[in-house]
Amino acid sequence: MIPVLGFEGQKVMVLGLGRSGLSTARALRAGGAEALCWDDGEAGRSAAEAEGFTLVDPMKAAAFDGVAALITSPGIPHLYPAPHRAIAAAMAAGVPVDNDIGLFFRSLGQGDWVHHDTPPRVVAVTGSNGKSTTSALIAHILETAGTPCQLAGNIGRGVLDLEPPIDGEVIVLELSSYQTDLARALTPDIAVFTNLSPDHLDRHGGMGGYFAAKRRLFAEGGPDRAVIGVDEPEGRYLANQLSEGDGDARLIRVASRKLAGAGWDIVTKKGWLSETRKGRQAASIDLRGIAGLPGAHNHQNAACAYAAARALGLSPRVIEQALHTFRGLPHRSQRIAEIAGVAYVNDSKATNVDAAVKALSAFPRIRWICGGLEKEGGMQALAGATGNVVKAYVIGREAAGFALHLADLPHEVCGDMATAVSRAAAEAEPGETVLLAPAAASFDQYDNFEQRGDDFATQVAKLG
Structure with a gap:
């Protein structure tokens, strides 16, 4: 568990008591806060009561008196198509609203962090399609290379259910637009943007709001290195905003066609992955025979994972060996x-x-x-x-x-x-x-x- 720090002795309300909500309540309690819980469903409330949490209906009078923050589950709308009434009440009362992702980044670098010889790093992956496969593939590459890692977020475990990272460990997070949209802290070391296509438009008020939610992962904290899929206009715009000019090594572009300039690029074309830096080819991998990564869309996922692994310092040969042993994810090709x-x-x-x-x-x-x-x-x-x-x-x-x-x-x-x-x-x-x-x-x-x-x-x- 990652204990939530910064709320010691304070009351924090948790709205939505599914997997992430109960995990958040436990992590708040472990960090010294008093978690006040609520769910619109009886089953969620019963589960929280069974663990000894206090239930407080946020719509009751004075429910937010003395409350330091409201932590809401990602599936609960906070703006479009309309805010949940409890979130609207919290905002009206001036109570900050956050989610478990924000608490994770706020708490992760505290505690025993200073005692690590090699500080742990966080890789966060977002985008419309391929982010689950990309996240799992990054974790698989790291495990194959012998690098300790944990995988969480929108895939598998909740972020606050992770174990405190050990020396040199890498945490890989898959983050949906619901998660990035509200988090008050977003500070990954490496951030990955796979692609963008219309999805969840009702929740974000249209395509612009949807892209803005994804963009927050890169704009709020500023990752040390960004991997950006540039096949769509939004990706090209985001890459342009993050780069200080041609050859800026903090940006790795991923595309399905050859790119102009002398930057750090990963291109997949006709089943081949090619890495170029400063106009020179650095590596090439034949993806066509990899059973766990069929099709051009999975080749893009492989390129994004390859780029993240290279940014972490792994060699092309080690990455290639791991790609060949990746079995894919259930329900994805x-x-x-x-x-x-x-x-x-x-x-x-x-x-x-x-x-x-x-x-x-x-x-x-x-x-x-x-x-x-x-x-x-x-x-x-x-x-x-x-x-x-x-x-x-x-x-x-x-x-x-x-x-x-x-x-x-x-x-x-x-x-x-x-x-x-x-x-x-x-x-x-x-x-x-x-x-x-x-x-x-x-x-x-x-x-x-x-x-x-x-x-x-x-x-x-x-x-x-």
């Missing part, structure tokens, strides 16, 4: 079976159109299972991106409406996963791939994308 010459790939994490488009480019002949709860931002990115698709099989409560976006693409409205898998398997030919890449959220039929991916795997298992 996860090859789960091959039956009668047909591959079955679970990319349930492709919850937006851009992520699905990247998955569709990774395989030559695809039976595509898609559909679900559509997100803001539209389906325009699908235009011209379905050339590898033999046929689509549409799931979701509004499957017929989703199918309208497929225009002339051969498709079948299936409704549920069992029907979609059965129909795709019946029609698939050897050499083809049955790909779950929904291009939509899962909440119309499932609790989360993991449950959707597990259902896909269950239905595929029945085929055997």
Whole structure:
């Protein structure tokens, strides 16, 4: 546990008592604060009471009297589409609002930090797509190289559940826009921006607000080194703002095309990763045969992880060896079976159109299972991106409406996963791939994308 420091003897209210909320309450108590807890659900309140925490309804009169801060869970809106009433009340009372990420950065460098011979470092990864794979890949590279590390944030453990880092350790964090948007302290040593595409637009008031939330990771504390994907305009803008000019070694640009200038660049093209510095090639890696990183989108993830590892001082050869042993993450281009010459790939994490488009480019002949709860931002990115698709099989409560976006693409409205898998398997030919890449959220039929991916795997298992 990382004890939260700076609130000794003070009252701090915690709103939202899921995984991160209860973790925050425990870390506040470990640091000497009194945690006052609340959740709109009975289950969350009961869990907090069972651990001895005091429940305080933030909407009661004088609830914020003497409260030093309100710590809210990432999923609770604080601005758009409208602030949660408890957060609005805290702001009206002049009580600072923060989240567990802010508390983590505020507390991490205190305590025994000065006694480390090699101070621990933090690598923070954000972006629309690929941040989970990139974060896990960085951790895998470090572990393979024998460097102690911990992985947390939007993937795996909550940040305050981490153990205090040991000498020379690296903490790798995956951070969503919900987490970076509100954190009052953001001071990673290395910050990574993978890419940007429309997502969570209702929560951020549009694309500008969404990008602004991501940009805070680079603007609030100023990392020692930044890894920026520059294939999109927002990435190029961010890289330009962070650089003091051509050749600034604090910036590493990642792209799918050759870049001008004499900077530090990592480029992936036609399955090859190339590192150049000051106009000269420093390393080259063939990514095409790496089973855990299929497709151009995963090659970009590999480039971002490679750049972060190089910024940490690892050699190209050590990184290359680790790339070849990376097995990938569940629900992200996860090859789960091959039956009668047909591959079955679970990319349930492709919850937006851009992520699905990247998955569709990774395989030559695809039976595509898609559909679900559509997100803001539209389906325009699908235009011209379905050339590898033999046929689509549409799931979701509004499957017929989703199918309208497929225009002339051969498709079948299936409704549920069992029907979609059965129909795709019946029609698939050897050499083809049955790909779950929904291009939509899962909440119309499932609790989360993991449950959707597990259902896909269950239905595929029945085929055997």
